[in-house]
Amino acid sequence: xxxxxxxxxxxxxxxxxxxxxxxxxxxxxxxxxxxxxxxxxxxxxxxxxxxxxxxxxxxxxxxxxxxxxxxxxxxxxxxxxxxxxxxxxxxxxxxxxxxxxxxxxxxxxxxxxxxxxxxxxxxxxxxxxxxxxxxxxxxxxxxxxxxxxxxxxxxxxxxxxxxxxxxxxxxxxxxxxxxxxxxxxxxxxxxxxxxxxxxxxxxxxxxxxxxxxxxxxxxxxxxxxxxxxxxxxxxxxxxxxxxxxxxxxxxxxxxxxxxxxxxxxxxxxxxxxxxxxxxxxxxxxxxxxxxxxxxxxxxxxxxxxxxxxxxxxxxxxxxxxxxxxxxxxxxxxxxxxxxxxxxxxxxxxxxxxxxxxxxxxxxxxxxxxxxxxxxxxxxxxxxxxxxxxxxxxxxxxxxxxxxxxxxxxxxxxxxxxxxxxxxxxxxxxxxxxxxxxxxxxxxxxxxxxxxxxxxxxxxxxxxxxxxxxxxxxxxxxxxxxxxxxxxxxxxxxxxxxxxxxxxxxxxxxxxxxxxxxxxxxxxxxxxxxxxxxxxxxxxxxxxxxxxxxxxxxxxxxxxxxxxxxxxxxxxxxxxxxxxxxxxxxxxxxxxxxxxxxxxxxxxxxxxxxxxxxxxxxxxxxxxxxxxxxxxxxxxxxxxxxxxxxxxxxxxxxxxxxxxxxxxxxxxxxxxxxxxxxxxxxxxxxxxxxxxxxxxxxxxxxxxxxxxxxxxxxxxxxxxxxxxxxxxxxxxxxxxxxxxxxxxxxxxxxxxxxxxxxxxxxxxxxxxxxxxxxxxxxxxxxxxxxxxxxxxxxxxxxxxxxxxxxxxxxxxxxxxxxxxxxxxxxxxxxxxxxxxxxxxxxxxxxxxxxxxxxxxxxxxxxxxxxxxxxxxxxxxxxxxxxxxxx
Numbered sequence: 001x002x003x004x005x006x007x008x009x010x011x012x013x014x015x016x017x018x019x020x021x022x023x024x025x026x027x028x029x030x031x032x033x034x035x036x037x038x039x040x041x042x043x044x045x046x047x048x049x050x051x052x053x054x055x056x057x058x059x060x061x062x063x064x065x066x067x068x069x070x071x072x073x074x075x076x077x078x079x080x081x082x083x084x085x086x087x088x089x090x091x092x093x094x095x096x097x098x099x100x101x102x103x104x105x106x107x108x109x110x111x112x113x114x115x116x117x118x119x120x121x122x123x124x125x126x127x128x129x130x131x132x133x134x135x136x137x138x139x140x141x142x143x144x145x146x147x148x149x150x151x152x153x154x155x156x157x158x159x160x161x162x163x164x165x166x167x168x169x170x171x172x173x174x175x176x177x178x179x180x181x182x183x184x185x186x187x188x189x190x191x192x193x194x195x196x197x198x199x200x201x202x203x204x205x206x207x208x209x210x211x212x213x214x215x216x217x218x219x220x221x222x223x224x225x226x227x228x229x230x231x232x233x234x235x236x237x238x239x240x241x242x243x244x245x246x247x248x249x250x251x252x253x254x255x256x257x258x259x260x261x262x263x264x265x266x267x268x269x270x271x272x273x274x275x276x277x278x279x280x281x282x283x284x285x286x287x288x289x290x291x292x293x294x295x296x297x298x299x300x301x302x303x304x305x306x307x308x309x310x311x312x313x314x315x316x317x318x319x320x321x322x323x324x325x326x327x328x329x330x331x332x333x334x335x336x337x338x339x340x341x342x343x344x345x346x347x348x349x350x351x352x353x354x355x356x357x358x359x360x361x362x363x364x365x366x367x368x369x370x371x372x373x374x375x376x377x378x379x380x381x382x383x384x385x386x387x388x389x390x391x392x393x394x395x396x397x398x399x400x401x402x403x404x405x406x407x408x409x410x411x412x413x414x415x416x417x418x419x420x421x422x423x424x425x426x427x428x429x430x431x432x433x434x435x436x437x438x439x440x441x442x443x444x445x446x447x448x449x450x451x452x453x454x455x456x457x458x459x460x461x462x463x464x465x466x467x468x469x470x471x472x473x474x475x476x477x478x479x480x481x482x483x484x485x486x487x488x489x490x491x492x493x494x495x496x497x498x499x500x501x502x503x504x505x506x507x508x509x510x511x512x513x514x515x516x517x518x519x520x521x522x523x524x525x526x527x528x529x530x531x532x533x534x535x536x537x538x539x540x541x542x543x544x545x546x547x548x549x550x551x552x553x554x555x556x557x558x559x560x561x562x563x564x565x566x567x568x569x570x571x572x573x574x575x576x577x578x579x580x581x582x583x584x585x586x587x588x589x590x591x592x593x594x595x596x597x598x599x600x601x602x603x604x605x606x607x608x609x610x611x612x613x614x615x616x617x618x619x620x621x622x623x624x625x626x627x628x629x630x631x632x633x634x635x636x637x638x639x640x641x642x643x644x645x646x647x648x649x650x651x652x653x654x655x656x657x658x659x660x661x662x663x664x665x666x667x668x669x670x671x672x673x674x675x676x677x678x679x680x681x682x683x684x685x686x687x688x689x690x691x692x693x694x695x696x697x698x699x700x701x702x703x704x705x706x707x708x709x710x711x712x713x714x715x716x717x718x719x720x721x722x723x724x725x726x727x728x729x730x731x732x733x734x735x736x737x738x739x740x741x742x743x744x745x746x747x748x749x750x751x752x753x754x755x756x757x758x759x760x761x762x763x764x765x766x767x768x769x770x771x772x773x774x775x776x777x778x779x780x781x782x783x784x785x786x787x788x789x790x791x792x793x794x795x796x797x798x799x800x801x802x803x804x805x806x807x808x809x810x811x812x813x814x815x816x817x818x819x820x821x822x823x824x825x826x827x828x829x830x831x832x833x834x835x836x837x838x839x840x841x842x843x844x845x846x847x848x849x850x851x852x853x854x855x856x857x858x859x860x861x862x863x864x865x866x867x868x869x870x871x872x873x874x875x876x877x878x879x880x881x882x883x884x885x
Contacts, residue, residue, distance in 0.1 A: 029093035038072040120260040124186030134314035141184035144248035154245035162365035168274040180284040220244040223251020267372035279326040286678040316571025327658035337660025339405035344577035364564035378433040378442035385425035388418040414566035458534035493519040580662035588657035588668035596626035600666030603649035620783040626745040630766035635749040636790040637770030643749040675711040677703040693721030713746035756789035
């Protein structure tokens with residue numbers, strides 16, 4: 001990036017002039033400016049970072065007559081501070097020393113070490129393991145539109161930590177669903193797009209950092225050139241046909257990566273085009289309502305993904321999440337995944353062997369990506385060695401199986417043969433490896449003879465240092481004398497100030513500290529020179545060997561990528577098979593029909609929670625048949641009976657089936673669902689000035705506009721957020737529209753019992769209810785779905801279970817009875833006239849202290865056990881007479 005010209009005030013130090021010049025080129029970044037073992041921050045960056053990181057804010061000299069605010073973080077702990085800044089929305093420019101200080105001194109005593117920004121860290125460009133969730137992708141995405149405001153949209157996304165690269169065309173109506181499916185950490189988009197009010201409103205709902213760029217960076221011709229350069233090809237025919245919008249999005253994405261990585265593009269997988277209709281469309285509201293990946297409170301624990309994730313590797317967990325986010329719509333592709341899972345369900349021994357091997361597999365994709373970016377270390381090479389070794393073992397294990405389904409045959413072949421590379425890395429790498437290659441000692445002893453010779457020289461010199469320390473201690477009589485080392489003084493002798501008179505003339509004073517004095521000798525200086533030369537030469541030789549190993553790895557990058565993808569897919573297939581066996585899940589039958597027939601369906605998350613609770617309570621399974629003649633179910637029943645659970649479980653079964661998993665049911669026959677809509681529960685959107693009812697209506701409108709005959713629609717309590725008659729009218733009209741216009745499969749839960757009358761005129765509408773029983777005044781929820789309609793909502797009984805005061809419950813019963821008995825006209829006024837202003841506030845004991853009735857008195861006096869049949873009959877007549885009076 002070009003550095004702008006600066007007008008610096010007189011007296012600006014060379015160091016500060018360098019800092020200000022670099023900072024001017026990255027004005028939107030917090031600049032981590034390397035100074036020795038610290039990253040220092042100055043001026044406004046320091047003020048912001050000190051507040052965000054809760055670290056001390058100090059001062060460093062003056063600039064233009066004002067003190068310069070400063071704070072710093074140690075280089076060895078920088079990742080933790082980077083992570084905190086990124087989570088708070090900052091972009092961080094990492095400015096490193098790119099020159100040896102000795103070289104800078106050759107230009108003059110006041111010369112400053114040359115520094116450059118080597119990368120810009122943003123939410124979507126993180127590659128460090130310490131900053132990433134191993135079980136989640138970290139996508140950077142770019143959105144573009146070609147042909148003006150009415151043109152086609154395209155979305156491109158890239159996981160810089162793995163090289164995964166995807167593209168899809170989309171529409172403005174489908175954009176929210178596509179963004180929710182990819183779930184990028186950061187979205188690059190044209191400034192003009194962000195300025196449009198309707199687009200800005202959609203972006204505000206995303207939990208995504210937005211990085212607007214000038215529209216000029218979204219040029220389709222430039223995008224095509226960038227894509228060819230990134231893939232190293234002169235033609236893109238082998239990768240498919242790309243639209244103008246896709247070139248715009250892909251080009252802007254690669255341009256942004258180039259900017260943030262300062263010209264170092266990572267290794268990329270070939271772009272995978274995802275046709276718009278190849279996956280189930282699920283909008284953000286539906287994903288949130290169904291809690292696919294995280295709960296409505298933003299937690300992973302309790303979501304469907306957490307419930308089904310039995311994967312053993314980070315790559316497998318990421319692939320499982322991808323498949324859950326994007327269920328397929330091609331029955332053949334779905335069946336291929338089911339075949340693999342079914343085979344592993346039936347072959348217990350093979351499944352166990354695969355999972356045992358996968359437990360030893362590191363994250364190959366992320367290790368390879370770090371190596372390609374020049375950020376890899378010796379441990380990344382060992383991860384590649386170990387992972388490829390397990391890939392070879394799994395390939396041999398699968399080769400011994402007969403009648404493998406096509407999916408597993410394909411994965412077996414993709415594992416490849418990496419014996420040569422594994423042997424090469426095994427011979428070169430030591431047993432104990434440092435994190436960074438600059439720490440040295442990662443090459444195995446005996447691998448390279450010249451390196452061994454330098455190490456002997458270096459280590460012998462260090463023993464000489466220890467011997468020299470003993471001799472100096474004996475010569476001076478100072479038992480506490482130590483020889484130490486730092487980057488400024490090199491090797492030096494350190495004693496306490498009290499022993500200074502014992503030091504002879506041969507000891508040269510170098511530095512006085514509060515609690516120590518430091519000295520040097522010509523002999524120590526010569527020895528330091530020999531150690532430094534041997535150590536530097538040994539490290540340089542190790543780094544050359546490291547570079548050769550990296551080059552060998554990158555030469556096999558394509559086959560390593562295929563093996564990593566195969567290992568992840570094996571992990572997902574074996575995990576889903578393990579899940580099916582443990583949870584008693586069955587293989588669903590998927591075809592192109594419009595069937596939706598589930599026998600004994602169960603909610604996977606609720607059932608799992610009940611099992612974990614260990615209280616013996618079993619989930620009540622229910623059927624759901626949305627076949628011809630009953631494609632739309634109207635579901636009634638009281639709150640707490642399980643309507644919402646039933647609605648969600650059928651939607652989740654459809655998602656699980658089409659992602660390639662077995663499902664929690666006795667049997668499932670499903671026609672492909674191309675769009676899934678769920679409006680279950682709602683909340684205020686205060687930031688955008690929307691009430692609960694408005695949110696409900698917006699979501700319902702989207703469903704009615706977008707669902708077709710292949711959609712599955714789940715609606716719960718439409719219209720409850722407004723006046724009763726308004727809500728009933730809206731719910732009534734929505735049911736009719738779904739039946740007549742959308743003609744989709746659907747479940748509609750409601751408390752408006754008047755809607756059940758629609759079944760007489762709508763042939764596809766079928767009434768169903770959640771069964772309950774009243775026993776001795778208590779309400780018992782059976783959680784069973786059956787045909788028919790509920791005759792009441794049992795709201796007061798549910799309120800009693802919730803613990804409302806007895807006075808409130810008694811008054812509610814009186815009001816309900818009055819409403820049920822009276823005409824609509826004037827009933828409110830009558831109830832207000834009868835309002836018991838003070839009795840509701842009476843304490844419970846006052847109500848209990850009311851005198852017993854005559855019936856109660858007569859019953860208490862009666863000796864039931866002593867009554868003859870004739871006397872018992874007489875008592876009944878007596879009690880009846882008392883009631884009449």
